[in-house]
Amino acid sequence: MSKHPLRTQKIAFFLLLVATLLIVVPVGLIVVVIIQKGWPAVNWQFLSEMPRQGMRAGGIFPAIVGTLYLVTGAILFALPIGLLAAVYLSEYAKDNILTRSIKLAIVNLAGVPSVVYGLFGLALFVVFFKFGASILSGSLTLGIMILPLIITASREALEAVPYSFREVSLSLGASKWQTIRHIVLPNAIPGIITGTILGLGRAAGETAPILFTVAAFYLPRLPQSVFDQAMALPYHLYVISTQVPNVDEKVRYGTALVLLSMVLFMNLVAIIIRYRFRKKKKW
């Protein structure tokens, strides 16, 4: 042991502080720069108008709408399926090798690069099911991408409900399904919602999965049906940053700021929901 415990402690504290700052400072800088450079561009017209002059002027309304559609579609698909899968895996499936490998596979799927989901979506939804490049294909692709996230978060939420509650419910003659429906699920909702919203944030921000499946380069009108292509914020940002020459820096950072705000807003909602439920939690 060191002869100077106090000094060792100070050094350790200093190193930990430096490590923390190394993470926090760059992230903070990115946010500051985006706000600083993007803020002047963001006004009502920017949010509510069609792009003009080859996307060098006007607004980003169709991209915002497209992203909202895609995220909504992804959740409509992924939440019910993910939740049912999670209930099955944590409440019904027997603990055997098959179940364990499925659980392991799902955890690992969450780490697969998003471009792989993009290719998968292209092959399955665009080509095989002939949905073409459309909101439907894009939503399903994003939905599949966030499924593992939703399943994992829901499973954790379900498994965090104390086993004793289930025993009490069963001991009162409730069936297994009644127990899940009336005791387990209501107490797992905050965790499920948090996982879902984090999934939403991920779906809103990814470019690669929508690249081949839905994203339109430039589409100065709103999509009319789920079989239409749509613009989307992350792809739009990519386009005006790399594909279109002479786009005002303000416009690019403004777009980034809108996307960032959407994602941060969703995360904030997740945090608030979790906090509110935790305060209400009674065990």
Add this chain to the structure above:
Amino acid sequence: MVKFSVEALDIWFGKTQALKHVTMSVREKEILSVIGPSNSGKTSFLRMLNRFNEENPEFRMSGVVSMDGRDVRKIDRETLRRKIGMVFALPLPLPLSIFDNVAYGPRMHGERDNRRVAQIVERSLKQAFIWDEVKDRLHESAFKLSGGQQQRLCIGRTLAVGPEVILFDEPCSGLDPISTAKVEETMMILKKDYTIILVTNNVKQAARVGDRTAFFLSGELVELDATDKMFTAPSDKRTDDYIRGKFG
């Protein structure tokens, strides 16, 4: 009248044998105390009656447990558990209001009429001797009650289902002496209408409450006799040692 009869029962959890060749019966409307040191199989025995052990994938058994002459495994679990209520060692309110805790059972069994549910709740809480303490705060969280009150609430919740038998698994292990006395008193009164099996770590409690007492040791039923007889003249040396506090 025999309520339960257990014949040549052996059970295992994985490789551990938790009950060894147990044969015994429980009479209608008696209080049977079950005593024995830790890991002697008391809880495992109790959970045979309401088929709770079957929730464990490691569980295996041979032998027969029957209720009113019918093999419990031929009765579906929900029906069986409506007839056999269970009160756990720790007070375990559900994360609901006091009222909803008691209403939970009847509602799960299809009682939709709110007036009737309210009647059942009131009657059950009165039977558990906690009505006066909670009648003005029925819609508060059950977690706001004291430990002893929570345990009597749990008894009321069990009664609301309308059982014939109540299993108590060390119901006073987490309670202070005054709450313990109240719970014991409740059991003595319930005895008129229900068959009660009380697992307890507390030998004195078994002597105070039980009509008959069963002594388990390492999964074996060593002795089962009238409580007076068991505590004055046990027929097995090991029973004598245990109730004198020589081990366990």
